[in-house]
Amino acid sequence: xxxxxxxxxxxxxxxxxxxxxxxxxxxxxxxxxxxxxxxxxxxxxxxxxxxxxxxxxxxxxxxxxxxxxxxxxxxxxxxxxxxxxxxxxxxxxxxxxxxxxxxxxxxxxxxxxxxxxxxxxxxxxxxxxxxxxxxxxxxxxxxxxxxxxxxxxxxxxxxxxxxxxxxxxxxxxxxxxxxxxxxxxxxxxxxxxxxxxxx
Amino acid sequence: xxxxxxxxxxxxxxxxxxxxxxxxxxxxxxxxxxxxxxxxxxxxxxxxxxxxxxxxxxxxxxxxxxxxxxxxxxxxxxxxxxxxxxxxxxxxxxxxxxxxxxxxxxxxxxxxxxxxxxxxxxxxxxxxxxxxxxxxxxxxxxxxxxxxxxxxxxxxxxxxxxxxxxxxxxxxxxxxxxxxxxxxxxxxxxxxxxxxxxxxxxxxxxxxxxxxxxxxxxxxxxxxxxxxxxxxxxxxxxxxxxxxxxxxxxxxxxxxxxxxxxxxxxxxxxxxxxxxxxxxxxxxxxxxxxxxxxxxxxxxxxxxxxxxxxxxxxxxxxxxxxxxxxxxxxxxxxxxxxxxxxxxxxxxxxxxxxxxxxxxxxxxxxxxxxxx
Numbered sequence: 001x002x003x004x005x006x007x008x009x010x011x012x013x014x015x016x017x018x019x020x021x022x023x024x025x026x027x028x029x030x031x032x033x034x035x036x037x038x039x040x041x042x043x044x045x046x047x048x049x050x051x052x053x054x055x056x057x058x059x060x061x062x063x064x065x066x067x068x069x070x071x072x073x074x075x076x077x078x079x080x081x082x083x084x085x086x087x088x089x090x091x092x093x094x095x096x097x098x099x100x101x102x103x104x105x106x107x108x109x110x111x112x113x114x115x116x117x118x119x120x121x122x123x124x125x126x127x128x129x130x131x132x133x134x135x136x137x138x139x140x141x142x143x144x145x146x147x148x149x150x151x152x153x154x155x156x157x158x159x160x161x162x163x164x165x166x167x168x169x170x171x172x173x174x175x176x177x178x179x180x181x182x183x184x185x186x187x188x189x190x191x192x193x194x195x196x197x198x199x
Numbered sequence: 200x201x202x203x204x205x206x207x208x209x210x211x212x213x214x215x216x217x218x219x220x221x222x223x224x225x226x227x228x229x230x231x232x233x234x235x236x237x238x239x240x241x242x243x244x245x246x247x248x249x250x251x252x253x254x255x256x257x258x259x260x261x262x263x264x265x266x267x268x269x270x271x272x273x274x275x276x277x278x279x280x281x282x283x284x285x286x287x288x289x290x291x292x293x294x295x296x297x298x299x300x301x302x303x304x305x306x307x308x309x310x311x312x313x314x315x316x317x318x319x320x321x322x323x324x325x326x327x328x329x330x331x332x333x334x335x336x337x338x339x340x341x342x343x344x345x346x347x348x349x350x351x352x353x354x355x356x357x358x359x360x361x362x363x364x365x366x367x368x369x370x371x372x373x374x375x376x377x378x379x380x381x382x383x384x385x386x387x388x389x390x391x392x393x394x395x396x397x398x399x400x401x402x403x404x405x406x407x408x409x410x411x412x413x414x415x416x417x418x419x420x421x422x423x424x425x426x427x428x429x430x431x432x433x434x435x436x437x438x439x440x441x442x443x444x445x446x447x448x449x450x451x452x453x454x455x456x457x458x459x460x461x462x463x464x465x466x467x468x469x470x471x472x473x474x475x476x477x478x479x480x481x482x483x484x485x486x487x488x489x490x491x492x493x494x495x496x497x498x499x500x501x502x503x504x505x506x507x508x509x510x511x512x513x514x515x516x517x518x519x520x521x522x523x524x525x526x527x528x529x530x531x532x533x534x535x536x537x538x539x540x541x542x543x544x545x546x547x548x549x550x551x552x553x554x555x556x557x558x559x560x561x562x563x564x565x566x567x568x569x570x571x
Contacts, residue, residue, distance in 0.1 A: 010398035020393040021330060035337075049366045051351035078263035110266035110357040111365060124351070 046126050053104040054113060055125040056141050064145055064152040066121040069097040073113035073122065081106035082113060092156045096149075097142065104130075105137035211239065216555070218247050224321065224559070225566030227540075231547075231555065238555060241547035243540050249570040256530035261287055261497045262361070264530070269355045271532060272568035274317055275511040277310035277346070277356045282508035284359035285441050286517045287497060290504050291361070294490060299363035300442040301483040305376060306346060306358065307441075308472040308479075312383065313342040314511035315465045315472075318563045322462070323394060325560040326403060331394050338386055345375050361497055363489035373480050380473050387469065395466065404459035408546050408558030411456055418542035421535045422513025423468060424562045427453050427460035434509035441508070445482075446475045458554075458561040465563075498525045512536050512563055534568045 037044065056065035069086030081104070086097035114122045145152075214231040217223035226247035232240035252271055256264050268283040269276030281303050288295060295303075320335035343353045349366045350358040358364055394400060410420065415428040425432055433450040435443040451467040453460040499521025507516040513535025520529040539562045547555055 006398075013396045013398045017393045017397050020389055024334075047348040047351065048369075049349050049351040050347075076262065078259055078266055108266040108355075108357070109352060112262060112265065115360065115365075 043128065046128060050126055050128075051109045051111070051124040052127040052130065053107065053125050053139050054102060054122050054141070056100070056145065057121050057123050058145075059121075062152060062155065064148050065097075065142075066119040067097040067100065068095045068119055070095075070118060072116040072118060076112045076116045078110060078112065079106040079108050089153055092153055093160055094156060096153075100141040102139045102141055103137060104139055105135065210234070214552075218244075224564050227559070227564060227566050229547075229555070229559070231552070233552060236552050238547050238550050238552060241544050241555070243543055245537075245540070245566070245569050247570065248567045250567070252571045253530055253532060256527055258526070260525040261499065261527065262525075264527075265359070266355070266357045269357060270567070271534065271571055272510065272512070272515075272536075272565050273354050274565055275310050275314040276354055277306050277350075277358060278508060278510045279515060280356050281307060281359040281364075281441070282506075282510070282515055283517060284361055285508065286504070286506035286519065287361050287499075289440075289506055290499065290519065290521075291494075291497060293362045293493070295441075296363055296487045296490060297484045298367075298486040299488045301479045302349075302364050302368050302488065303359070303441055304443065304446070304479045305368070305476050305483075306349070306364075308476045309342050309346060309376065309379075310356075311511045312469050312472050313339045313346075315469050316342070318465060318511075319390070319394075322557075322560040322563075323400070325556050326400065328394070328397075328400075331390065334386065334389070334393075338383060341379055341382070345372065345379060348372055348375070360489060362493055363487070367488050368483075373483070376476060377480055380477055383469065383473060387466065390466070395462075400462075401459065403554075403557055404462060404561070405457060406455075407458045407554045408550060408561065409456045410542055410546050412454075414542055414545060415456070418545075419538040420513070420542050420562075421538060422510070422563075423464040424461055424539050424542075425513065426451060427464045428456040429454040432514075434507050434514055438507065440506075443475075446478050448472075448475050458557050461561040461563075496525045498523060499527055507533070510535060512565065512568070513539060532571055534571065536562075536564045536566075537569045540564050540569060 056067060058064065059066055067084075067086070069084060071084060074082045074084055082100075082102050084097055084100040086099070087095055089096045109124075111124075114124075211232050211234050214233055215228065216231055217228035218226040223229070228244040228247070230240075230242040230244060231238050250270070252267050255267055265280065265283065269280040271279050287293075316335045316339040320332035320339075324332040346356070347353050349368050349372055350356045351366070358366070410424065410428050412429045414420075415425050415430065420428070421432065429452060431450050431452045434440070435448075436450050448471045451464050451471065453464055499519065501521055501523050504519045504521070505516060506519075507514055509515070514533070515535055516533035518529070518531040518533065519527050522528050543559060543562070546558060550558065
């Protein structure tokens with residue numbers, strides 16, 4: 001039994017293994033249940049969490065980003081791949097970023113910059129095909145915003161002036177209300193005094 | 200590879216296996232002294248992919264070290280990434296929301312299965328079977344796709360944050376994970392038919408490369424390799440962390456200590472991981488994934504701390520020395536593969552050259568994890 005048992009048992013195990021291979025063969029080749037994706041012709045559906053180089057979000061109401069050049073992302077970046085500068089812009093209160101460069105070759109896509117951004121203006125772009133022929137992967141994040149910057153500043157100035165005017169009006173109104181209240185109180189007191197006098 | 204064909208019987212000659220040998224995992228180099236086909240001395244040479252992660256930890260703050268963790272071991276990066284988060288959370292006393300705990304368990308176990316599947320494929324590829332490699336990578340690809348949905352990356356995840364995770368899982372993720380469990384169970388049956396029952400594999404693995412319980416304990420072997428030698432040690436059971444005490448699962452133990460036992464343990468661990476994921480998906484609550492109030496800087500209190508998690512390869516420990524600032528004075532990573540490989544010289548001595556591949560493959564070494 002020993003020797004022949006081994007031979008037949010072993011042969012049986014090989015046959016059962018081959019049956020798996022045959023089953024898979026019939027599934028893929030005969031029944032055409034292939035899973036291959038014809039890549040350049042069809043593109044994969046990107047996951048919502050897909051991560052590529054960071055970019056600045058274009059907010060609808062301002063038609064621009066909201067970066068205030070606080071440099072929090074530059075400080076937290078473990079790979080030192082973000083370089084930005086900026087500051088005060090003539091005419092508006094808000095600080096604006098003037099240069100925002102990011103070296104995607106260094107980025108490790110950890111997402112810490114997104115976490116620390118105080119204005120939540122950073123997000124991942126969804127660029128899928130990232131292969132290239134050169135080593136220079138520096139991305140100018142402001143490229144698509146430069147043309148709108150003047151427009152944004154003008155708009156922002158209007159908003160800020162309006163806000164300032166509103167604030168002023170509010171303050172004045174509050175002041176007036178306070179004075180009126182004071183006057184009313186004084187009048188009441190005077191009334192009371194006169195009543196007391198009367199009684 | 201160099202060999203001396205002139206070597207007569209009884210003469211000892213040295214053979215360099217690796218670091219670029221096709222059946223060596225990563226860049227492991229084994230210096231083998233051979234007498235004929237018998238290995239009389241084996242010496243692993245490591246250090247080919249040293250990236251100084253521990254040194255980097257001393258030069259950046261606790262948050263900035265996050266992307267490094269998953270690159271220590273790229274095959275179970277999620278476990279390392281979340282393990283580091285859990286270490287800092289325990290140290291600073293940060294409470295993790297319920298939902299985040301369950302998400303972490305699900306992605307951890309999916310990553311463990313992915314790691315075991317990769318080992319399964321490459322181990323059998325080393326032994327000369329190419330078919331199981333293709334099937335297991337197909338399954339692993341499905342896991343990577345599922346994890347890619349929420350983490351945005353395939354291998355080097357940076358999914359964890361101190362206090363939670365970065366991205367909430369949705370219904371699609373959970374249904375895909377459930378579907379995967381059904382699929383992998385079917386596939387495990389197929390693997391049994393195709394591989395485990397195969398007489399060639401059994402002949403090559405049974406009784407080969409026995410790591411005795413005493414040897415395993417003396418070298419600090421952990422993970423599946425230890426459990427195959429008869430010690431029921433699993434950090435998830437021994438010192439439950441990250442909510443693992445809520446789940447009902449077993450720690451598979453075998454007493455043979457040979458290559459076949461290590462093979463069986465990993466296959467059974469895939470089944471156990473499936474059980475954990477199933478329970479976690481059923482019980483996952485709604486809610487936040489990050490605590491509402493978080494400190495801006497994570498300052499490490501003065502003192503020395505140790506925290507361990509169970510990675511796919513064993514006991515992964517972090518030894519943190521803090522001095523009150525948010526940059527650690529020292530962050531030592533205790534990686535399981537290093538200890539597992541340390542037991543190899545004694546195990547390999549006296550075996551045949553052809554078995555060396557099977558034995559070294561069966562302990563599932565990941566070289567970047569050893570070199571760090």
